[in-house]
Amino acid sequence: MKRVLLIAVAAVGLVAAEPVPPPDRPLPDTAQEARAQRLFDDIRCVVCQHEAIADSPAGVAHDMRRLVREEIVAGRSDAEIREDLVRRYGDFVLFKPPLRLGTWLLWFGPLAALLATVAGFAFLARRRKPETAPLSDEEERRLADILAADQLRRDPDAKPSDD
């Protein structure tokens, strides 16, 4: 009896635990539908935890997908659709933050970090004077001559890339 009850509860749960949105209706035009899918990947479901509307089972995500498809059919461009979403939900809705004063550091920070570390290393390398200056090409050649003349046998396994 308990099992029957459990199955009954679960069956109800499976069908009606949450108000299941009706299934998505893909656009008949495959090119338009592909555009819609690309947009879905970059639009955040506004009630979810870091999920794109492409992935989210939430009702809001479903409504947002329908909205995007409707706008595509109405002939709007991707940029116009994004603008419309931002008007409704704010910048939060786009996974690609807009470039404006407040996000300037976000967008150029990575390059700045790279340049800063390069500058740091270059500064340290320049500041430190070599304890012994490296040999010039002429000196290297003379050293090679001396080594050859002295009949010093070089280790056959010693090769620059062997460490």
Added chain:
Amino acid sequence: MIVELGAFALILALTLSALQAAMAVAGRIRRSPVLAGAANGAAIGAAGAVVVAFGALIYAFAVSDFSVANVAANSHTDKPMLYKVAAAWGSHEGSLVLWCLVMTGFGAALARARDLPFGLKTSAVATQGILGALFLAFAVFTSNPFARLDPAPFQGASLNPLLQDPALAFHPPLLYLGYVGFSVCFSLAVAALIEGRANAAFWPAWGRWVRPWALASWAFLTVGITLGAFWAYYELGWGGWWFWDPVENASFLPWLAGAALLHSAVVTERRGALAGWTTFLALLAFTFSMLGAFLVRSGVLTSVHAFAVDPERGTMLLAILGVTAGLAFALFAWRAPQLKGGGMFAPVSREGALVLNNLFLTAAAATVLLGTLYPLILEAASGATISVGPPYFALTFIPLMAVAFIILPAGPLLAWKRGDLKGVGQRLAVAAGLAIVLALIGWGLFEPRKALSAAGIGLGAWLILGALAETADRTRLFRAPLGETLRRAKGLPLGAWGMTLAHAGLGVFVLGAVVETGYRVEAARPIAVGQSIEAGPWTVRLDDVRIVEGPNYLAEQGRVTISASGARPREVTAERRFFPAGGQTTTEVGLDFRGLDDVYVVLGERTRTEAGAPAWSVRVWWNPWARLIFLGPAIMALGGVLSLMDRRLRLGVGARKKA
């Protein structure tokens, strides 16, 4: 009784860790081997006590003792035994005990390490003791996993059913071995800064001591993150494996810093150079680990992964992070200018290539850090809310890494001190030519044609071929008789093989990630039994749907047949599970492994077709080369393990007997 023993053991571990720190500090100041030895003993004792506490916690979960609040909140009698045990580290409190277990365990291994000079070792043991005491105090005073409930409930509230999965049972332990393993690098770095050797001979030895810990932690973290990504791939049912979710980023940060540390420690070990930079990275890797712990446990992030959170605990963690990292970096700022650098090197040299590697890895880490924290900072500063997701990282992180990957194969071929770029170019010419040919083949082979994805294929091939070219060069393959090549291959140190494997594994991963991301095909619509969906070359037919009963769930199980022209049809099942205990629903993806590709089937809600017949929403992905995404990091981790087994590293730390 056993639960009280666990609670007692946890407090004992806290006491022992505090004693360890105090005795090590006193022993260092008085130069007393007796006190230092006692500190080592306390470190081993603390680890033993946490083992007892963790064992007691697992016991409470195994027997479903619901008088323990943590068990009642996170377990259920219907759960299979594996998940009862795994639930012990599935909650904030339990996972914190696991964190402390790994931390004191590594601390005990450090305490047993031979060959370390007295001052360095004692200072490191003291630092590790302070870290252990702080985290144990956090566990005991704010997150006691052994707190009792009165009256005890008859049934537990169960764990999030998404977490009821074998990959996820083992994901946290491996991840923590990585995160917390970096604490030893942190302690060794602090100790090196305190000992402040102005003598240049100190640093090569220090590089050799710190590298095994960095390697082991990095290898564990690689496997841990990959398991997590694999779990997300087949459990969430979204067809993806990496979402640039803040918590994923939080685990990626120590990985990037650890990878930079591994490479920079090589320079310090071989040439005594970059001592300051290597210490900085050693501090940074564990700081990132602690930052990750703070982000996940404090509730400042919204993420699928976040623990049930509590702002007060978050404040405590932030305080621990601020004090430890703050003091360590202050010490660094004070001592680093006095560090005596080692050997000189020309810009074009092995050292120069490793510096470049570090520049890109740290810039990449800075990018991930920025992308993760910026929304928080911006909201706090101006109230504006933004989302930073995959498109941001595709425009910032990926180009950085792409440039680094183009340079990467040249690095191992360059000589130390001063390299010969032209010679390296000649030795890599074949690999480069082949990579370009493969990129062109990839461009022609996959539909639709995508130039960037084809370039990515070339890049992956370049990494693999470049790594192989380096080994071929060192063994004089095709240039010397085969016997000579074999002799040289046998003579290559394990570390060299490890490096080749790790770099080739990275290439394998790049291939998988590029092809899967660029060419996956998705199809979704409601279908009735007997109908089918096409995705790429594959036809997926829904054969039947029935209700099946699991240990603690009920599921709608759809059987589908996956077929394509020229391929044998195969049957897989996809489930939609309902867990009555928590009222949650999860999906169980139907995966058909086809060579390197996956056909990925998700059974969705019950619905109706347009004609009104009963149907199910079915989503199908064809994920080409998805296998490589998870294979690549496994090869990388294997490379790390091989390097770890290198005799030259084993000389350094005597107590790594477990390896």
